[in-house]
Amino acid sequence: MRIRDVMTPNPVAVAPSASVLTARRLMARHGIRHLPVVVGGTLVGIVSDRDLRVGDKALADALTTLRSDLVSGRYRAVEAVMTRPVQTVAPSATINEAAHRMRTLKISALPVVAEGRLIGILTTDDLLATLAAVAGLDDEEGDPAAGPSKAADVDEPSQQEGEGVPS
Numbered sequence: 001m002r003i004r005d006v007m008t009p010n011p012v013a014v015a016p017s018a019s020v021l022t023a024r025r026l027m028a029r030h031g032i033r034h035l036p037v038v039v040g041g042t043l044v045g046i047v048s049d050r051d052l053r054v055g056d057k058a059l060a061d062a063l064t065t066l067r068s069d070l071v072s073g074r075y076r077a078v079e080a081v082m083t084r085p086v087q088t089v090a091p092s093a094t095i096n097e098a099a100h101r102m103r104t105l106k107i108s109a110l111p112v113v114a115e116g117r118l119i120g121i122l123t124t125d126d127l128l129a130t131l132a133a134v135a136g137l138d139d140e141e142g143d144p145a146a147g148p149s150k151a152a153d154v155d156e157p158s159q160q161e162g163e164g165v166p167s
Contacts, residue, residue, distance in 0.1 A: 016079035045082030
């Protein structure tokens with residue numbers, strides 16, 4: 001099975017100049033944990049929900065409103081916290097290759113790039129949904145004799161609308 005068959009196409013993306021607060025809001029609105037960072041459709045970085053965490057809560061609570069805004073990322077650009085260079089995968093790669101790479105590198109998302117352009121993203125959620133489908137876990141949901149279904153524990157891959165990558 002190839003990446004193009006299981007990836008999430010046209011992922012929500014963000015510009016490097018966008019604020020960390022904007023990135024957090026996009027992630028919350030779309031229920032996602034990774035945002036590719038693009039300039040004109042070209043991938044320049046990736047930011048995860050972990051990259052956007054404030055840090056020590058006790059410290060953040062003690063700060064003034066202005067300082068809290070600064071720490072929260074309201075005025076900090078995504079490019080200051082994004083990961084680069086980015087590990088990517090081609091749409092023609094196999095899911096086995098991608099899963100092995102993600103596990104080895106301990107990452108949970110691979111942007112899918114073709115001809116230098118971001119066309120999708122492969123996440124652990126996409127791989128788990130594929131595993132559930134291939135293993136037939138979805139078929140067991142309606143069969144009481146099969147016992148409790150594990151498919152209920154697997155989230156479906158996020159479907160993004162609207163803010164896809166500009167072409």
